[in-house]
Amino acid sequence: xxxxxxxxxxxxxxxxxxxxxxxxxxxxxxxxxxxxxxxxxxxxxxxxxxxxxxxxxxxxxxxxxxxxxxxx
Numbered sequence: 680x681x682x683x684x685x686x687x688x689x690x691x692x693x694x695x696x697x698x699x700x701x702x703x704x705x706x707x708x709x710x711x712x713x714x715x716x717x718x719x720x721x722x723x724x725x726x727x728x729x730x731x732x733x734x735x736x737x738x739x740x741x742x743x744x745x746x747x748x749x750x751x
Contacts, residue, residue, distance in 0.1 A: 683741060689734060708735065714750050726750075 680688065680700075687696035690704050697704060712735075717725040728750030731739070736746045 680741065688737070705738065708738065712750070 680686075687698045688700065689695065690697035690700055690708060712729045712731075713727075714729075715727045717727070719725075731746055731749060739746050739749060
């Protein structure tokens with residue numbers, strides 16, 4: 680956050696600002712994400728992943744994790 684010049688992020692319920700995020704808070708934010716694979720005979724599996732919110736995408740960027748690889 681410091682590198683990006685951010686004082687806070689809306690990481691608490693109701694979008695309240697968080698100035699010092701903890702690992703627990705990050706886990707809580709990403710916990711609702713689901714990934715499902717549907718397998719059908721003779722077809723490649725269909726993968727469905729919960730759509731990332733703007734906050735989750737921003738957090739991944741700050742963590743250096745490409746959003747495109749999330750849930751793969």
